[in-house]
Amino acid sequence: MPAASRRRFLSQGVALSGAIATGRGIAGDAKSDTPPGEPAWSRSLGAPILASPYGVPSRYEANTVRRQSPGLTRTPHSSVAFTPLASLFGIITPSGLHFERHHAGVPDVDPRAHRLIVHGLVREPRIYTMDDLVRFPSVSRIHFIECGANSGMEWANAAVPGVQYSHGMLGCSEWTGVPLAVLLEEAGFDRKRARYVLAEGADGASLTRTIPIEFALDDVIVAYAQNGEMLRPEQGYPVRLIVPGVQGVSSVKWLRRLEVGDAPWNTREESLHYVDLMPNGVHRQYTWIQEAKSVITSPSGGQTIAARGYQEIRGLAWSGRGRVKRVDVSTDGGRNWRTATLQEPILPKALARFRCDWRWQGEPAFLQSRVIDETGYVQPSIAALREVRGKRSIYHNNAIQTWRVAASGEVSNVQLG
Numbered sequence: 014m015p016a017a018s019r020r021r022f023l024s025q026g027v028a029l030s031g032a033i034a035t036g037r038g039i040a041g042d043a044k045s046d047t048p049p050g051e052p053a054w055s056r057s058l059g060a061p062i063l064a065s066p067y068g069v070p071s072r073y074e075a076n077t078v079r080r081q082s083p084g085l086t087r088t089p090h091s092s093v094a095f096t097p098l099a100s101l102f103g104i105i106t107p108s109g110l111h112f113e114r115h116h117a118g119v120p121d122v123d124p125r126a127h128r129l130i131v132h133g134l135v136r137e138p139r140i141y142t143m144d145d146l147v148r149f150p151s152v153s154r155i156h157f158i159e160c161g162a163n164s165g166m167e168w169a170n171a172a173v174p175g176v177q178y179s180h181g182m183l184g185c186s187e188w189t190g191v192p193l194a195v196l197l198e199e200a201g202f203d204r205k206r207a208r209y210v211l212a213e214g215a216d217g218a219s220l221t222r223t224i225p226i227e228f229a230l231d232d233v234i235v236a237y238a239q240n241g242e243m244l245r246p247e248q249g250y251p252v253r254l255i256v257p258g259v260q261g262v263s264s265v266k267w268l269r270r271l272e273v274g275d276a277p278w279n280t281r282e283e284s285l286h287y288v289d290l291m292p293n294g295v296h297r298q299y300t301w302i303q304e305a306k307s308v309i310t311s312p313s314g315g316q317t318i319a320a321r322g323y324q325e326i327r328g329l330a331w332s333g334r335g336r337v338k339r340v341d342v343s344t345d346g347g348r349n350w351r352t353a354t355l356q357e358p359i360l361p362k363a364l365a366r367f368r369c370d371w372r373w374q375g376e377p378a379f380l381q382s383r384v385i386d387e388t389g390y391v392q393p394s395i396a397a398l399r400e401v402r403g404k405r406s407i408y409h410n411n412a413i414q415t416w417r418v419a420a421s422g423e424v425s426n427v428q429l430g
């Protein structure tokens with residue numbers, strides 16, 4: 014849209030929100046034309062420094078929290094708490110809001126007592142302390158983690174009210190640690206025979222996952238820090254694996270063991286769980302990559318559009334195969350598409366933020382976003398995905414999400430066709 018008409022387009026919205034501010038202003042004085050009076054916080058001293066030595070959000074943001082989906086799991090130890098995607102901005106998930114998924118709760122690991130063993134097809138098995146790991150050459154990179162079961166409740170029908178539950182097993186952080194390749198070199202892994210690495214956690218679940226050696230030598234990080242500080246306990250303190258682009262379960266937390274081998278281990282978490290039941294009744298095993306996916310986070314299910322006029326459409330897009338190339342947005346259920354604006358930087362295997370101008374005039378609408386990644390892969394509709402995958406899967410649902418906007422402004426989760 015040309016600059017001049019874009020200004021006109023926006024000015025209407027600005028005038029409108031101005032009107033709202035006067036009507037519900039802090040002075041609550043709609044009769045007067047004078048600016049609102051000075052509130053109490055402008056006439057007194059505020060809290061002293063160190064009122065909270067580790068900063069916490071404003072008390073007015075108390076609704077922006079992780080939540081569990083009622084009735085989803087039987088215990089709070091083998092469970093999941095979802096990221097509040099609708100309340101977040103940009104591409105970094107604040108550490109305290111990063112979704113959590115544990116098989117046996119959050120262990121209280123003492124970093125002084127924790128050890129990481131590297132063994133198997135290596136010349137010299139090693140045992141590392143945290144001090145050893147932090148001393149090694151390090152990298153910091155921004156990557157998403159998405160649980161393979163994200164959107165898993167939506168295979169048969171639109172099941173959950175909003176984006177926190179439909180897409181909230183998703184987070185994106187700056188991770189710092191040692192490249193796994195450095196540790197494998199250090200132990201002298203057998204280049205001829207090494208084909209896989211097994212990663213094992215120190216939690217009560219002893220969670221284990223097989224990782225192909227190509228991934229291990231490429232961009233996998235043995236990470237001890239997240240968003241500038243040591244990992245949070247929920248995210249695997251003091252050390253976890255980050256396997257970029259691969260389903261979350263492979264990013265083993267509280268990492269205690271790495272074994273180099275020549276065949277997949279076929280452990281419980283890769284034969285009983287994290288398999289995809291296909292329409293022909295056969296289970297697909299070892300689905301590594303999280304295919305390209307996107308979702309509109311605002312307006313999204315459970316929200317109500319307060320007023321007609323300008324309403325920016327915002328969302329997130331990502332691909333386990335690399336960078337996001339383009340995101341298209343539709344407001345009529347996929348009949349017409351417009352190209353969204355992508356916020357720089359666009360990083361490989363990281364969340365990307367997209368935006369699109371929209372003016373809502375009170376008409377019922379069906380909002381959708383569709384991502385295309387740098388490999389040319391196009392995010393499928395739920396109907397197209399079901400053609401291939403059927404309705405009985407739990408994992409790897411990357412279908413286009415539809416939000417219905419009613420004439421009242423209420424937004425809800427629906428599936429079309």
Ligand SMILES: Nc1nc2c(c(=O)[nH]1)N[C@H]1C(S)=C(S)[C@@H](COP(=O)(O)O)O[C@H]1N2
Nearest residue numbers: 112113114115116160214248261262265266
């Ligand atoms: N040791 C261990 N690692 C684990 C898990 C676990 O229960 N134990 N859960 C896995 C699953 S299923 C996911 S989706 C991610 C979630 O990472 P997060 O809790 O940091 O969001 O961790 C993975 N790593």
Ligand SMILES: [Mo]
Nearest residue numbers: 160161261262
């Ligand atoms: Mo997961």
